[in-house]
Amino acid sequence: MEITNDNNPDFFRTQCIVHNLKITPQRILIYNELTGAKNHPTVDNIYRSLHEKYPNISFDTVNRTLLTFYDIGLVDIIESPGSQRRFDPNKENHHHLHCIKCGKIIDFTSSELDALSIPLEVGKHFKVLQKRVVINGICEDCQKKTAGL
Amino acid sequence: MEITNDNNPDFFRTQCIVHNLKITPQRILIYNELTGAKNHPTVDNIYRSLHEKYPNISFDTVNRTLLTFYDIGLVDIIESPGSQRRFDPNKENHHHLHCIKCGKIIDFTSSELDALSIPLEVGKHFKVLQKRVVINGICEDCQKKTAGL
DNA sequence: TTGACAAATAAGAATTATTCCTATATAATA
């Protein structure tokens, strides 16, 4: 049976235990904040939201914790033309559109793309945890803006 | 006829002209350095290589120029868990394996993946310039390292 | 070919982002 995030409220706890991570209040807060977030938040985004409610939490803890989550495959770090890291809870399959003009990153889903098969040769040498299609291009808004030129 | 980089030594010049960019010696150097580079260089990588041969070139020029190239779709900025931006000349189709343990990014090719079709709905709203499959996981070396635990 | 001008550059300063340091606190375990 495959373990998934869905329908498993203890998914986070299980992952911590499996990876020998202590279940701290900070980690729970950060995990919840991230999974509740839209739009691929930066460390600072997560830190600010949490800091409003819990003024004692430190930036370093948020940063370190997010990197730890990445290390154990709990969240994703996404392609980011901006200068800040952006995180993505990888709970559901989705793909990314990247506007090279405004930097926007748009999620989209496609069962067809979800089903794409990884070349056998890759699977032999690399343990695949997650796969995604990343598309670079120009979003609708930016196309309209340049249309006048 | 589709314009491609291959078999067209004036590709770079053409792109500059199309986008109203002046063809400066610095831009030529940076473009050549990037397209000749392996392994997804950072700004600093490119700057250092060039600075050895041309001590007058400035870091800012390298950085600004690479971002300009990205703006016009001439190069790619890739998914990078590290804290530095990493660039990739997008001249040929290829896909990425990302080791979440050591941060390595490995290129691989697959004509099957090159041929994947973008959902119609996406194409309607987004001008697709480039597409790529990004796979997160654990590389062979890192698998061996953890095997002993 | 030259002159005018918009655009690009170098250099370094400023800002922003990330990571490190260390004393204290806390979760997990026996």
Place this chain on the structure above:
DNA sequence: TATTATATAGGAATAATTCTTATTTGTCAA
């Protein structure tokens, strides 16, 4: 509940990126 390895807060340090300004240079039109 005592122990211990791990995690945290806070701030300092470092690293990465962007901005500012004076100067230079490519391009275009005469």
